[in-house]
Amino acid sequence: MALKCFPLSKVYGLLEPGPVVLVTTVGKGRPDIMTMSWHTMVEFEPPLVACIISNRDYSFGLLRAGKECVIAIPTVEIAEKVVGCGNTSGAKLDKFKKFGLTPTPAALVDAPLIAECFANLECRVADTTLVTKYCLFILEVLKAWVDPMVKNPKTLHHLGNDNFMVAGERIKLKSKMK
């Protein structure tokens, strides 16, 4: 796996289809990982992302304190690890070790990239206006990485509870939408 720098102007195309993502933060002495599905693009460039991280999640405090994270996008090949990260709390567990995921240094933030993910987005908290009311953070993507060998990523999409959809067929439609 060799991650390659990816243009910030194209980041929206990674998140807009709605994949389940992993979010890494830096905790006490070790990084943490959480699983997240509630996110949306807010702006193309610089890319802004809104996401909801529950204040019941261990990552909520880490993100609020550290103000940095990495959004890593997994594919179905590591679905069990993704769900494992969602089913456990980082308060008592080193999830990288537990689920056999590989932390890799990021360029601009302390939170690590996840080597097993085809895309990694280094983020800084840009706006906390709605954190208290809705747990809604606005993140700015500072740097993006993709694995250029992955051409048609089979992302996971959560339908609720145990049910997931895997990215299917790609089609082209004459769209003026960016």
Place this chain on the structure above:
Amino acid sequence: MALKCFPLSKVYGLLEPGPVVLVTTVGKGRPDIMTMSWHTMVEFEPPLVACIISNRDYSFGLLRAGKECVIAIPTVEIAEKVVGCGNTSGAKLDKFKKFGLTPTPAALVDAPLIAECFANLECRVADTTLVTKYCLFILEVLKAWVDPMVKNPKTLHHLGNDNFMVAGERIKLKSKMK
């Protein structure tokens, strides 16, 4: 097509996978439709949805003034109509007529449901704090409808420009996540 009332507690499962949606609003003398991909769940129940509607879009003014809309979720069967709604402006065009979509009265809002969509969510604007800065509206879903005949909706997911992904295989993974 007979739409059936759908529990508000299950609405998140419709939007969480990240489908392209249509948004109807009420304009001057006729309803309008826009195509939208930038949305996320914010709360389970009552269901809250954050969405970005550009202030360059005709719908932005209609939603800000009327404070109500319907989020309708289409499938690949009407992909051409969905992209057509995204490629045009309602300022000069009746999109329901132009694209052969059928407006159906909603129960609690003036904006219409779209009969050709398998799910329709009646929404009211709940929070405008970030509208000026990011065009980010928070909507509350007041009532939800689904077509019970559609068991495995082939939703559309936008990858940028002309590229779309169609919802693929469904899988089950033992998840503690709601």
